[in-house]
Amino acid sequence: MTTLTLAKALNEGLRRSMEDDPKVLVMGEDVGKLGGVFRVTDGLQKDFGEDRVIDTPLAESGIIGTAIGLALRGYRPVCEIQFDGFVFPAADQIITQLAKMPLRSLGTLKLPVVVRIPCGGGIGAVEHHSESPEAYFTHTAGLRVVACSNPADAYTMIQDAVRCDDPIIFFEPKRRYWDKADVDLAAPGLPLDRARTVRQGRDITLIAYGPMVKTCLEAAAAAEEDGRDIEVIDLRSLNPLDVDVLTESVTRTGRCVVAHEAPVFTGFGAELAARITERCFYSLEAPVLRVGGFSTPYPPSRLEDHYLPDLDRVLDAVDRSFAY
Amino acid sequence: MTADAPRGVHAPPELVQLLTPEGERVEHPDYDIELTAEEVRSLYRDLVLVRRVDLEAVALQRQGELGIWASLLGQEAAQIGSGRALTDADMAFPTYREHGVAWCRDVDPVKLLGLFRGVSNGGWDPAEHNFHLYTIVIGSQALHAVGYAMGIQRDGAEAATIVYFGDGATSQGDVNESFIWASVFNAPIVFFCQNNQWAISEPLEKQSKIPLYKRASGFGFPGIRVDGNDVFACLAVTRRALQNARDGQGPTLIEAFTYRMGAHTTSDDPTRYRLADELEAWKLKDPIERVKAYLFKNQLADQEFFEKIDAEADALGKDVRSRCLALPDPPPRAIFDHVYAGAHALLDEEREQYLTYLAGFER
Numbered sequence: 001m002t003t004l005t006l007a008k009a010l011n012e013g014l015r016r017s018m019e020d021d022p023k024v025l026v027m028g029e030d031v032g033k034l035g036g037v038f039r040v041t042d043g044l045q046k047d048f049g050e051d052r053v054i055d056t057p058l059a060e061s062g063i064i065g066t067a068i069g070l071a072l073r074g075y076r077p078v079c080e081i082q083f084d085g086f087v088f089p090a091a092d093q094i095i096t097q098l099a100k101m102p103l104r105s106l107g108t109l110k111l112p113v114v115v116r117i118p119c120g121g122g123i124g125a126v127e128h129h130s131e132s133p134e135a136y137f138t139h140t141a142g143l144r145v146v147a148c149s150n151p152a153d154a155y156t157m158i159q160d161a162v163r164c165d166d167p168i169i170f171f172e173p174k175r176r177y178w179d180k181a182d183v184d185l186a187a188p189g190l191p192l193d194r195a196r197t198v199r200q201g202r203d204i205t206l207i208a209y210g211p212m213v214k215t216c217l218e219a220a221a222a223a224e225e226d227g228r229d230i231e232v233i234d235l236r237s238l239n240p241l242d243v244d245v246l247t248e249s250v251t252r253t254g255r256c257v258v259a260h261e262a263p264v265f266t267g268f269g270a271e272l273a274a275r276i277t278e279r280c281f282y283s284l285e286a287p288v289l290r291v292g293g294f295s296t297p298y299p300p301s302r303l304e305d306h307y308l309p310d311l312d313r314v315l316d317a318v319d320r321s322f323a324y
Numbered sequence: 325m326t327a328d329a330p331r332g333v334h335a336p337p338e339l340v341q342l343l344t345p346e347g348e349r350v351e352h353p354d355y356d357i358e359l360t361a362e363e364v365r366s367l368y369r370d371l372v373l374v375r376r377v378d379l380e381a382v383a384l385q386r387q388g389e390l391g392i393w394a395s396l397l398g399q400e401a402a403q404i405g406s407g408r409a410l411t412d413a414d415m416a417f418p419t420y421r422e423h424g425v426a427w428c429r430d431v432d433p434v435k436l437l438g439l440f441r442g443v444s445n446g447g448w449d450p451a452e453h454n455f456h457l458y459t460i461v462i463g464s465q466a467l468h469a470v471g472y473a474m475g476i477q478r479d480g481a482e483a484a485t486i487v488y489f490g491d492g493a494t495s496q497g498d499v500n501e502s503f504i505w506a507s508v509f510n511a512p513i514v515f516f517c518q519n520n521q522w523a524i525s526e527p528l529e530k531q532s533k534i535p536l537y538k539r540a541s542g543f544g545f546p547g548i549r550v551d552g553n554d555v556f557a558c559l560a561v562t563r564r565a566l567q568n569a570r571d572g573q574g575p576t577l578i579e580a581f582t583y584r585m586g587a588h589t590t591s592d593d594p595t596r597y598r599l600a601d602e603l604e605a606w607k608l609k610d611p612i613e614r615v616k617a618y619l620f621k622n623q624l625a626d627q628e629f630f631e632k633i634d635a636e637a638d639a640l641g642k643d644v645r646s647r648c649l650a651l652p653d654p655p656p657r658a659i660f661d662h663v664y665a666g667a668h669a670l671l672d673e674e675r676e677q678y679l680t681y682l683a684g685f686e687r
Contacts, residue, residue, distance in 0.1 A: 051478055057508060062467055062501035069471020072450070073479070093498070096461045097468070104446035104457050107662035142663055165665035193669070240669045 001184055007177040009151035010040045010116075012185065013158035014078065018048050024162055025070060027054040028063055028080030028116075037082055038118055038177050060090035064115065068097055071111045076162055078114040085128025087117055091136065098167045099142030110165040114158075119147070120211040120261045121308055122175035124301045131298055132210075132262035137169045138239045138271070145238040146192060147171035147210035151181040153196075153236065156189025164192065173211035195242035197249065201231035204255040204318055207246060207272055209235040212259045212309065219314040228318065238268060246272070247279045254285040257317045259309050264292040286324035291317045338535070339549045339581055342556040345609045347617025349556075357560040361624040367408065367555050368615045368625070369633050371400045374424040375612065376637035377433045380644050381423075381440070385590040389648060390440040394421045398553070398585030401611030402518050404428060405558025406486065406580070409566055412454065413483035415476075417469040420458040421518075422488050429455035433640075434647045443651050463489055463496030466515070470502045473511035473569075484512040484569035486562070492523025494539065495531045503543040503577070512569035514562060515540075515577040518552060520584035525597040537579035545575045552582030553611040583609070656682060 004012065018024045026041050026048075032055035035042030045053035056063050060081060067077035081087045087094075094115065102109050121130030138145045144166050148154040154172070161168045190196055198213060199220050208216040213234045220230035231249055235242070250256045256276055258269035273288035291309040299307050340355050359367075378396050385393040396403060403424025410416060416425055423436055435448045439458060446457035459465035469487035476483050493499050494517060506513050519536055521528055532539070540547025550561040558580055565576035583606040587594050619625040660675040 057501070057504050059497075059501045059504065061498055062505050065464065065467020065498055065501070066471030066474060066505055069468040069473070070475045071471075072456070072468060073472045073475025075475055075478070089497075092461065093464060093467065097459075097464050100445070101457070102665060103662045104444075105450065105662070106444060106447060107665070108449040108451065109457075110665045144664070240671075243669070 001182040003180055004151045004155070004183045005178050005180050006148070006151045006154045006173070007038055007040050009155040009183055010158050010172065011042055011044070013155045014041065014044060014162075015047075017078070017159050017162040018044065018052065021076060021162070023075045025052050025054060025075050025077045026080070027056050027067060027077055029056060029058055029082050031055060031080050036080055038174065040116070040172070040177075041080065060086055061093050064090040064093040064098060064113070067113045068093065068101065068111060071113050072109065076112045078116060078162060081115060081117045083129045084117055084119045084131040084133055087115075087133060090115075094137070094143070094167075094169075095140050099140045102166070103142060111167045112162070112165050113167045114161045114170050115168065116170045116172060118174040118177070119171045120173050120175060121298060121301075121304050122211065124304070126301070127298070130301070130304065132260065132293070134169075134171060134238060135262060135266065135268050138268055142167065143239065144168045144193075145171070146236060147173070147238060148236070149173060149176065149208075149210055149213035149234050151179065152183045152187075153189065153234075155183050155185065157192060157236065160189060160192040171210055176211055176214060179214070190236070193237045193240050193242060195236055195245040196234045197231065197245065198234045199230065199232040201229040201253070203229045203253060204231065204257065204321060205246070205249045205253045206230055206232045206257050206259060206314065206318075207235060208232065208259045209238060210261075212261060215309065215311060216259055216314055219311045219318070222311060223315060223318060230318065241271075241275070243275055243279065246276055250276050250280045251283045254283050255321045256280075256284075256288045257291060257314065257321055258288060259291045259314050259317075261293055261308055263295050264290045265295045267292055286321040289317045289321050338537075339551050340557050340561055341551040341554050342560060343554045343614055343618060345553070345614050347614045347621055349618065352557075355557065355560045355564065357556055357563075359556065364615065364619060365625055365629065367404060367559070368612070368619060369636070370404045370408070370424070370427060371555060371612045371615060372633050372637050373640055374404065374427045375400055376641045377427070377644055378423060380641040381437055382586070382590060384437065384645060384648055385440070390437060390590075391442050392589050392591055393440050394589045395586035396421055396423045398583045398606065398611070399518055399520060400424050401555035402516075402552040402558050402580040402582050405555040406516050406562040406578075409559050409562035410454075410486060411483070411566075413481065414566060415454045415456070415469075415472055415483065415485045417456045417465040417472070417485065417487040418458055419462075419465070419488050419490065419493075420460050421490075422458070425488065426455060429453040431455055433644050434651070437644065437648045438651055441648065441651060443654055463493040463499040465489070466493070466499045466502035467505070470505045470509075470511050470513055473506065473513040474509055476512055477509070482570055484514060484566045486514040486516050486566065488516050488518065490523060491517065491519040491521065491528050491531055491536060492526065493517075494536055503540070503575075506575040507544045510572070510574040512572070513575045514565040514569055515575060516562065516580065517577065518580045518582055520582050522584050522588070522594070522598065524588040524592060525594075535579065537577055540577035545577065547577040547579065549579045549581055552580030553609045553614070555611060555615060582611075
C-alpha cells in the first residue's frame with residue numbers, strides 16, 4: 001500500500017501507462033516542466049522527454065485536433081484540458097471528429113485518445129474554472145465518459161482509459177485532487193465501465209460520481225446516526241452506464257436520490273432518473289429525486305457553497321424521498 | 325477590384341506557371357520540371373477521367389441517385405498535380421471535394437459516390453490508400469494532418485503529409501491553429517489551399533485582404549502561389565514542398581489559384597451571386613485543354629490517343645454509374661456498428677430492442 005493523493009495517483013497511473021507503451025503521449029498546456037497546473041503530469045517530461053510529453057500552443061481545438069492526427073498515426077495521446085470551462089474551443093473537434101471518425105471509417109480507424117478534464121467547483125476559483133460539462137459529452141455518441149472519485153480508482157482508471165481503443169472523456173474532481181488514500185499499486189481495478197457500490201445500505205440509494213461521491217458518503221455516515229441506512233453508488237462510468245447495478249440497488253431500497261454538481265435541468269441525473277423509473281417503477285416508493293447545481297451559470301466563488309450540493313442538501317433530498 | 329469585376333481572371337505576377345492556357349511551356353527559375361511524353365499523357369488521362377467521373381456524379385445527383393455532389397470541375401489540375409506529387413508513404417487529408425486526389429490514391433470512385441448517396445459516412449480504409457476520409461466540417465482536417473505529421477516526426481519516417489482545404493477554410497480557427505502547430509513543431513506538412521475564388525456564395529474578399537499564400541509568412545514558413553489550372557506547375561511546386569517537408573525543413577503553404585467552374589454543390593445556384601463573364605473567362609484557362617494543346621503542338625499524342633482516352637472515360641462513367649446504382653442500402657442494424665471499438669452495453673441493448681421491434685413487422 002502506498003499513500004497517494006488523487007493527483008499523484010493519476011500521475012503514477014500515467015507514468016505506468018507511458019512505461020508500458022511507448023506510443024502513449026501526454027499533451028496539453030503547461031504539462032511539461034510545470035507538470036500541469038494541478039501537477040498531475042509532474043516529472044513526466046523529465047523522464048520521458050519532450051517528444052512524449054508535449055507542451056502545446058495555447059489552443060484547445062489544436063490539442064484535440066492534433067491528438068486525433070497522432071492517434072491516426074498509431075499513437076495514444078492523453079490530452080489535458082487545463083480547466084473544465086476551457087474545453088469548449090475543443091468541443092467541435094471532440095464532437096464532430098473524435099466521436100464520429102471511427103464510425104465514418106466503418107471501423108477501420110480507432111481513436112484511442114483520452115481527454116482529461118479537471119472538473120467541478122469548490123476551490124474558490126474565478127469564472128470558467130468550476131464547471132461540470134459532463135452532460136454535453138454523455139450526449140455525444142462515440143465517446144466514453146468516465147469520472148474518478150478517489151485515488152485508487154484514479155490510478156487504475158487512467159491506465160484503463162489509455163488502453164481503451166475508444167475516445168474517452170476523463171473527468172477528474174479537482175477539489176478532491178489533494179485527498180489522500182492508500183493505493184495498492186499492484187491491485188487490478190474494477191473494469192472501466194462498471195459502477196461500484198461504495199457503501200451498502202437498505203433504505204435508500206444515493207447515486208453520484210466524481211466529486212460528489214465523497215459528499216454522499218459523508219451524508220450516509222451522518223444519516224446513520226438518525227437510523228437511516230443509505231446505499232451509495234459511485235457510477236465511475238457515465239457512458240456506458242452500468243444500469244444493472246443501479247437497478248438491483250433501487251429495486252431493493254425502493255428509493256433513489258441522484259446528486260451531481262452540474263445543473264439539475266437536463267443534467268445527467270435526468271437520464272438516471274428516467275432510466276431507473278423505467279426499470280424499477282413497481283419497486284419505487286417515491287420518485288427519483290435529483291440534487292445538483294441551480295439553473296444558473298456557476299456563481300462567483302463566494303456563493304459556491306450555496307450552489308454546490310453539500311451533505312445537508314443531499315440529506316434534505318433523502319428526507320423528501322421518505323416523506324412520500 | 326470592384327465587387328462585380330470578374331475575379332482571378334488576370335493572373336497575379338507571383339504565380340508559378342509552367343504551362344500557359346494556350347499550351348505553351350514556360351520556364352521558371354525555381355520550379356522547372358522534366359516530364360517524359362508518357363508522363364504528360366498519363367497526367368492528361370487522369371485529368372480527363374476524373375472530370376468524367378465528376379460529370380457522371382452530377383448527372384446521378386440530378387437523377388435522384390445521389391443526395392448531393394460537390395463537383396471538382398475546374399480544379400482537376402490542382403488535384404491531379406498535387407496528388408501525383410505524393411509518394412506511397414505520404415499521407416493526404418482531403419475535404420469533401422478531393423475526388424482527383426482520391427483517384428491518385430487509388431480510391432474507387434464508387435466509394436466516394438457512396439458517401440454522397442448516403443450508404444456510409446466514409447467507407448474506405450484510410451490506411452490502405454494513405455488517403456484519409458473526407459472531412460465535411462470546414463478546416464477540421466488541417467489539425468488532424470498536422471498531428472499525423474507530428475507522428476511521422478516521432479517515427480523518424482521518410483514521409484510527409486498534405487492537407488487540402490479551400491479559400492473559405494483559411495478563415496477557420498482550426499486552419500490557423502494548424503499553421504501555428506506546424507510552425508512551432510516544424511511538422512513535415514504541406515498545406516494545399518485550392519483558392520477556387522468562392523466559398524459557396526462568398527468571394528475571396530470576404531475571407532482575406534491579402535493573397536492567401538502571404539498568410540504563411542506571419543506563421544513563419546514559406547507560402548507560394550501556383551497556377552492551380554496548370555498541372556505541371558502544381559506537380560512541381562507540390563513535389564518540392566513535400567520533399568522539403570521530408571527533409572526536415574517544415575511546412576509550406578501552397579495556394580493553388582484556380583476556379584470552381586461548377587456550383588459549390590448540386591444544391592447551389594451560382595447564377596445568384598456571380599457573373600457569367602467570370603466563368604467564361606476562366607473557361608479559357610481550362611486545366612485540361614492546355615495539356616491537350618501542349619500534347620498536340622509538340623506531337624506527343626495523336627488523334628487516336630485522344631479518342632482512346634475519351635472512350636476510356638465513357639466506359640469509366642458507365643461503370644461508375646452501374647456500380648453506384650447497385651450499391652445496396654446498409655441493413656438497419658448497421659446503424660449500431662462501429663460507433664465504438666469495444667462492446668457498449670447501451671448500444672447492445674438498443675440494437676436488440678430495435679431489431680426485435682422490426683421483426684414484429686415480419687410476422
